[in-house]
Amino acid sequence: MERLLQQWRSLTKQGIKIIGLSCLNVDRSFVFRSFWQQAQLFQTSCYYYNKGYKHIQQLYCEESFYRFVPTGQVFDPASREQFSNGLYLIDDFANFKDLDPVEQGYREAVLQNLLDLISLQDHVFIILLSSYFSFSQRISAEIPILELSLPDVSQVKSLVMSYLAKARMGLADEINQQRLVNICCGLPRGEIQLALNTNGALAPDFPDLIRLMLSYKLRSLRQLGLEFISDPDVLEAGGLDLLQEFLTNRVAKLNEPGAVRYGLRPPKGMILLGPPGTGKSLSAKLAAKALGYPLLGLSWGNVLGSDNPDYTLARILEVADTLDRCVLLADDFDKGFTGWESGGSSRRLSQRLLTWMQERTSHVFMIATVNRIQLLPSEIKRRFDDGGIWFVDLPHLGALYHVFQLHLRKYFSTQFQHGDPWNEDVWYKILQGYKGCTPVEIANAVMRCAAQFYCELGKDERSSASIDPMVTPEQLLDQLTQFQKASIRDEADLQAIRNTAYYARPASSSDHSIFAAPNSELFDYACVK
Missing domain, CATH: 1.10.8 (Helicase, Ruva Protein; domain 3)
Known part of the structure; x- marks a missing residue:
């Protein structure tokens, strides 16, 4: 939070008096308290408004809660006397997505009036709050957007230790404390506090608190469209020796701390191409186990089918980046790109994913499993070049x-x-x-x-x-x-997959077992003397 406040103060020194702040609803208490404290430093007041209120509210923060007091002043962005000196937190005007033209025009006019009005007042600052920003082109260039990101490990540990001290659970051993911190990673600040308080009241002891918090986190990420996938039920993927060798001898080793001293970093991801049931998802589980990373399952179809796909994808990628060392499995990745050429949400989301894969610095290893690789845009396939495209065929x-x-x-x-x-x-x-x-x-x-x-x-x-x-x-x-074999039931589909896999790396070596068919010459030649 302190870094965000530093960015905001830097913008105010440059004369920028209105910004957007992207934050989750559950984190509003942190935002309110932080900007109320800033207002105290400026020796001014802090105000709040959303369209559920008739009047602007003055914000007061106590030690453990905050409250709003009506000022009696109606929100009227057309009035030059509207804003007295102070810091204003305003909701409900930042997301233009799926609005009808009338409502969008109204919000554009409100924001434009705010930009014009506060430019004439030296001690008025406005922070627009929203969990997701989608301005029109007319407005977006004039309002910088800051983001309250998910807490890192040190911040999560601070929240957890603060709770344990208040709940008198600080006597738990260090290993269990670290387990609780790891479970809370990937959750917003407000959600961590709420979940600890709620589950702590239900847990008779520390092990039960860990169990309840883990269940809570799994439910929370599942609602977002992510799944924590369980460990594999077998120790290895039968027959996929070349793929397993790459994961063990290349990916796992390049994730070691020593690789950094040589200026090396691990691959960012790989594509596993092949028919259903050939071990692609199992290979992802084994890769996560070899790396010692949690395995997150991303459903591209669920992202596209959510109410706000852009927001959903942004949250999923933020969670993955916050966890840092994890494997992100995008199963049936190709199904989300049908109709990609015609534009729409699929194209927009793929561009967001492209940017993330190119620019991210976290150690997220992404594995995408596909059946029809021809549906993937070439730009997407290029992002997997460092880990490669692997063909997982029926076993010999x-x-x-x-x-x-x-x-x-x-x-x-x-x-x-x-x-x-x-x-x-x-x-x-x-x-x-x-x-x-x-x-x-x-x-x-x-x-x-x-x-x-x-x-x-x-x-x-x-x-x-x-x-x-x-x-x-x-x-x-x-x-x-x-049952009927896949090679008979889906013969046409299997051959179509093989026809597109000519440039992929084989996941299995040739059959050198005692059951392999012996090599034979097509023609026998007699030696003529």
Whole structure:
């Protein structure tokens, strides 16, 4: 907040008496208190007005609350005697988005009158408040916009420690205190205070406060259009060895502090191209785990479908920047760019995203998964050049074996913990049957075998859960009759994706397993003597 006040004071010294201040409604108490204190330093009064009031209100701040007192003066921006000396906080006039022409013309006239009137008065300053600014061209050039950004880690820690001291929870160990600070990062100041006070009253102890605050944050970010995605259910993505090697040996290492001393920074993002179910989202989860970063899910479709897409995207990117070290997963990224060439909100938002990806200095690593890369504008694709475009295809036989092993060890751990109980011939039959399946289809087949084993147990056996699950090759092969392979069901779509992936980097190396088909010459030549 102090930095924002310094910027405002600098503008006033240059003769700029009216500014816009972008802040969330929940942060208004910080804004009121800060500018009331500035008014005290100037030895003047602080006033407030929005269209819900008939009269201008004088603002008073006490130790823990603020109040408004009517002045009896009607808000009339056409009157030269309207504003006595003071600092005025005015709501409701800064957002022109989706207004009818009459209302927009009225607001333009009000702001123009304010600009003209206060230019003649030396000790009148106006701050226009809004959570989102959208002036017309006629006004925007004359009113600078300042922004109350989300608090950084040190500011969040100050808010948390202040609450703990008042709530007498300061005896919590340092690790749990830091956990609470990390949970509060990404939330506005006012929301942190409100959530701590509310959940603190419900929590009997510090661990419960942490649990309630985490649940609150997840709900808050979900309303914004972000999701905290859970950890992967397997340790690796079967068959995607080249992609995993890049994430481990390049991205993770360039995120180490030592890379900065060499003038290096990690890639800003990557595109994963491929059919659904091939492990793109799982790779994003594994990337976040390798980096030790939280994984945020961004739905481009939800952004476009929100009441104010520009504001929603701006808030999401601000949250990501504030968290700093995180992975931002934009799943099905291509679906948000249909009709991009015709302009509209999709084009405007993509330009905002382009600017953010180009100019940001935070360590956000963005992963975009796409099925139809031809829908992405070339400007967007270029922003992923440092991390590259990777093609995640259907797995070959060696990768299929790897995927099977991952999920068999998960559901049938006792049977497979000491090695593979089945010989090469058995596996060759299974892999030939599952050729053309996606990793998700294989995972579902193994899970259904485990579910079948459990459901066939007796009531007492299910209750005790003392019998180790077992599976046979015949049961796995029988699962092939329960679904249609993606390679058959979506053959045309799969081929269309492959046709656009000729310049992408392969996520998997060639099949060098014992199940790979042997290389053979198309023609045999006889040596003639």
